[in-house]
Amino acid sequence: MSGGLLAGRTAVVTGGSSGIGLASARLLATEGATVTIAGRSEQRLAAAAEELGPGTRWIATDLSSAAGAARLAAALREHGTTAIDILFANAGASNAPELFDTTEETFDQVIDTNLKSTFFTVLECAGLLADHASVILTASVGYHNGRIGDPLYNAAKAGVRALGRGFAAQPEFLQRSIRVNTVSFGAVATPMTGAGAPEYEAALQEWAETEVPLRRWAEPVEAAGAVLFLAGPHSTYLTGAEIPVDGGLVQL
């Protein structure tokens, strides 16, 4: 596509093979961006890239380690990427065990998958960011109260939100008009939240009707809308901000 809000822009979407990341990659590509998606499963990435269309690249890497994030940046350079305009650091998983069953190993897994991955994705890609780039981080509204989600997962996402402020404040970014914002999602129907699994359908619907003021789960494209806003030309005075996309779950 030659026109569109993001024509000529280069976007990198981690966790772009599924759910919110895939829907965001689709919207960014529809608006003209050239998109690279990243995740662990080659199979899922290849299928997503095929769906997203020609020009979409994919990079398989486990972002839960600094080395995995370094592989992402190295592969981007190998593919000839010299300037990233949109970096959506979105990879993550709700992989916390039952709270009182947490071991040091599972603690590290949750923090590494959600917080360390975000930190090193931004750090490793920082040298590739174009002037005026938009960096978008994925957090969760779960950290705003104690009742929704897992405490450890929410702590990791609260850390992501803190990274969003801290990265945004860096003089290196401010001098080059590189903006860093966070989107905190609530209840988005994706594989991570059990969407499409018949055994969970009734319970998920009942939960949303009871707990979510808008009385339903968001479609992934509704999450992607906030990402497009932050990626595009209508949010150029926003940095360090957080947009909750949660149907009112913890805002009301």
Ligand SMILES: NC(=O)c1ccc[n+]([C@@H]2O[C@H](COP(=O)([O-])OP(=O)(O)OC[C@H]3O[C@@H](n4cnc5c(N)ncnc54)[C@H](OP(=O)(O)O)[C@@H]3O)[C@@H](O)[C@H]2O)c1
């Ligand atoms: N859905 C919600 O209601 C909700 C609410 C709040 C926050 N979030 C956050 O939104 C983000 C996207 O979640 P989703 O709901 O779209 O889930 P999803 O459909 O399961 O997608 C997760 C994506 O992240 C990738 N990923 C997971 N672990 C990774 C790792 N270690 N290294 C590289 N890639 C990894 C997955 O690919 P592979 O498995 O192949 O690696 C997949 O592409 C996550 O950070 C999640 O915590 C979601």
